[in-house]
Amino acid sequence: MAFDDLLEANERYAADFHDGFFDGVAKAGVAMVTCMDSRIEPLAMLGLHLGDAKILRTPGSRVTTSTLTGCVLSVQLLQVTRIMIVPHTRCAMASGTDADIRRRIAERTGEDTSWIDFGANPDQMGRLHEDVDRVRSHPLIRGEAEVGGFVYDVDSGLLRQVI
Numbered sequence: 093m094a095f096d097d098l099l100e101a102n103e104r105y106a107a108d109f110h111d112g113f114f115d116g117v118a119k120a121g122v123a124m125v126t127c128m129d130s131r132i133e134p135l136a137m138l139g140l141h142l143g144d145a146k147i148l149r150t151p152g153s154r155v156t157t158s159t160l161t162g163c164v165l166s167v168q169l170l171q172v173t174r175i176m177i178v179p180h181t182r183c184a185m186a187s188g189t190d191a192d193i194r195r196r197i198a199e200r201t202g203e204d205t206s207w208i209d210f211g212a213n214p215d216q217m218g219r220l221h222e223d224v225d226r227v228r229s230h231p232l233i234r235g236e237a238e239v240g241g242f243v244y245d246v247d248s249g250l251l252r253q254v255i
Contacts, residue, residue, distance in 0.1 A: 111142050120144040121173040123166040123237075125223070127153045127180055131246040134178075138251075146172060152185025153178055154211040155223040164232045173237050177223050178251070179216055180244040186216040216243075217254070224255045 122145040124134050134140075134147045146166045148159050155163070155177065166172035179186070190210045197205050213219050224241040227233055241255030 114143055117171040118144060118146050118166065119171075121171055122146070122176065123148065123163055123170075123172040123174070124176045124178055125150065125153055125155055125159055125163070125227075126176075126178040126244070127151065127183060127185070129180060129183065129246070132178075132180060132244060137244065137249065146170060150211075152183055152211055152213075152219070153180070153223075154185075154219065155226050156211070160227065160230060163227055163237075164230065167233050167237045175227055175233070175237050175239045176242055177220060177227065177239070178242045178244050179220055180246050182246055183216065185210070185212045186214055186219075188212055188214060221255060 120140055122138070122140065124138075124145055125148045126132055126134055128149045128151055135142070135145060138145070146162065148162045150156055150159055163172075163175055166175070190208075190212050193210045193212050194205045194208075197203060211219075220241045220243075224239055228239045233239070240253055242251050242253050244251050
């Protein structure tokens with residue numbers, strides 16, 4: 093069936109799994125908001141391991157309402173003291189606007205997606221500043237965690253702090 097290959101791979105993974113039975117706190121005190129892009133390996137790029145950080149992924153690394161909730165819970169309940177917001181180079185969500193995405197989907201499906209806020213915007217740095225400010229100013233995060241804005245280069249693997 094559609095998922096058999098993945099379930100078989102999981103059985104091999106579980107046969108040698110030794111990382112269970114620890115609590116769910118972020119051992120390194122880190123939470124990261126990054127993109128859903130498959131070129132990003134959040135833990136590996138920071139030299140971290142399973143259990144070290146909370147990873148929140150969204151299209152374009154945007155801080156959505158639910159992502160902000162995840163940041164609050166991470167700070168208040170899961171020992172996070174540092175929050176990284178990490179968009180990346182060559183991101184599709186920074187290559188156009190919501191109107192562009194709506195047009196492409198309509199061409200493929202004929203469906204109207206005007207009711208969906210995709211969050212696409214070519215001003216990636218402006219969006220990053222907006223998202224960092226949103227997280228920093230939240231009353232349940234402000235004074236509890238450092239918040240920084242970074243850009244990850246998908247071609248070199250380098251991470252650069254910009255805010």
